[in-house]
Amino acid sequence: MSIVLDQSEIDRSLKRISHEIIEHNHGLESVVLLGIPTRGVTLAQRIGVFLSTIDSGVPVGTLDITMFRDDLRLRPLRALMPTQIPAGGLQGKDLILIDDVLYSGRTIRAALDAIGELGRPRTVQLAVLIDRGHRELPIRADYVGKNIPTNAQESVRVQLLEIDGIDQVEVGP
């Protein structure tokens, strides 16, 4: 495995994404962050902290999309993770979905289905730390920490301090 992002690079990427979110949405008035478990939640919390130091605090929630996946029968069973929608709901909000790695796009498709059940945000945007390509669906990210071209045999491992005790992203066979 070779390291493609270290702690300071992850930090800079998330700060840049935070600035881009503010710029793109002309402020944070109606912005809501939703992290996709597990590491998307950590990233959402960090971006939430950056946004509050740069501009103002925003609601941060979590969305487990397991029950909405279309590939459930192709994989071993997954345990459900918490879903916590912020008190203000999603109706009319600018919703930023946050995940660690964007790959096939199926997780995001499932997330869009789940959001459709929860309300009608004004916009849904996507922020990811790593975009590794190989999309199977017409989905793209609005905010990307780093584009990393990979082949399908490689794996991308995102580790975050809060969960893994270290901040780094590795790519390897």
Added chain:
Amino acid sequence: MRSRNLLSINDLSPTEILEILDTARELSRITDGAIKKLPTLRGRTVVNLFFEDSTRTRLSFEAAAKRLSADVINFSAKGSSVSKGESLKDTAQTLEAMGAELIIIRHSSSGAAQRLAESGWIKSPVVNAGDGMHEHPTQALLDAFTIRNHFPDHDRDFTGLHIGIVGDILHSRVARSNALLLSALGARVTLIAPPTLMPIGVEKWSVATSYNLDSQLPSLDAIMMLRVQSERMNDAFFPTEREYARDYGLGIQRLARLKNSAIVMHPGPMNRGLEISAAVADSPQSVILEQVANGVVVRMAVLYLLMGGASIPTEGVLV
């Protein structure tokens, strides 16, 4: 879950029990919010195979399956070819040929679910929704889920909780499944019944027994009142209903002797005035309707855990 079926609480380790309860908790958080229906089991077919009357269990499984977008086929023995003498095997195989992918069975014979699961007649997973006087595992799971909601300090472990199961233990599959499950989670369980309604061999269950309800009341954290199953009683198990109600019924006076934090449970259907008085059933300490609501999410969790993932071959239940 390791097993591909849910037949008995004995098949579940404490970790697996907690896995089901945790899954149910996440599902209840999702479905209490705005999402009423999940697409998880879209296009899958679940059969309710009911050889014995039931309202809440059948409806609860049906609601659970539908909230996961599964299709539900309901079968009840009354008015079916069973009355023409069709066997369990033929009935189950017929339903599977129609596309059933999971079979929920309620039967008056103990062991019917196990027979169906282990005979090799069918490929589908089997869920026991009550077999004779043997077990009713999803009822015990929903009861544990309800207890856990009321005692957040005992989230992973029921050690220190005292739970009384009162009444017709002899005929009760609910009592057996609960005794197994609650003691597996570490609770102290006391079965309380007249000697005639205490099962033979109860000393081998890992529970305490008592013939005296009043002596147990002050220490209970949860009291589970069982229905007096008149339909299974072809003998005189107690002199009169009035005497039973006086000795083992839960009325307002006994309710007052329970801890304020104690909860009153009943698996339903209730004989109001016999094992439980109407005032107690409708009192703030009663969680009977919560049990019904929790039944749906617990059964959703069971269906998800049995049908949700890729079918992994597990140890040779199926031949």
